[in-house]
Amino acid sequence: MPTNIIPQKRLNVEVADAISEFQAIMKEFRLKRDIYKLLFRGKGLEFEAYRDYTPDDDANDIDWKASMRSQKLLVKQYREERDLKIVFMIDVGSNMIFGSAKKLKCEFVTELVAALSKVIMDINDRVGFIIFSDKIHHFIDPKSGERHFQFFVDLLSQAETYGGATNLDLALEFALQYLDNSINSVILISDFLRITRETEKKISLLSHKFETIAIRARDLLDMTLPNVSGEVILQNPVTNDERGM
Helix, strand or coil: CCECCCCCCECCCCHHHHHHHHHHHHHHCCCCCCHHHHHHCCCCEEEEEEEECCCCCCHHHECHHHHHHHCCCEEEEEEECCCCEEEEEEECCHHHCCECCCCCHHHHHHHHHHHHHHHHHHCCCEEEEEEECCCEEEEEEEECCHHHHHHHHHHHHEHHHCCCCCCHHHHHHHHHHHCCCCCCEEEEEECCCCCCHHHHHHHHHHHHHCEEEEEECCCHHHCCCCCCCCCCEEECCCCCCEEEC
């Protein structure tokens, strides 16, 4: 049965397993070298030189103009810039405390964010975060180090972190006002169940200011009710109002 209640004090998250699995996937597909090129489309990568194309390269990386001039296939080689600043914007509203599978949406998100932030910090870059629902719960500037990582993960793993009606507009306005030009990229994570044209405009403004990645966390029952017989009781997770169907 789906649930939107967290009776325990901590979420059911397996951070170490999530990190190991993500690192194994990266190793298998040789993503370690190109992690920023894949996630941030070149942000943090400085062009260094051309080199010959090999079968291990992605065909999308071929520079066709340079290849035509040299009469051989060439790809661009990049040098990684260090000390990037990445900010996670994470929705912790009541809508994220829901799941019809083994884990709630917020539990999947916590494991994903832990794995991504660990990779980013291991490459000596910095991670910050904005945690929001109907207000800004936490805003921490990008930092590095194991202590910062553990604080981040512990915060997302605590049940008391979650609750309230999600206000994406509020979070986006905060980010636009308080994130300065030293930030390289923003990763926005929500289920995006309640967005308006105004919300879309604010996301567009954010993406023009920073390299922005939006990750949608959805459950199968977010959009479709299960096929069941009998009476169904719907409850508003914010007001606790109930309605029978």
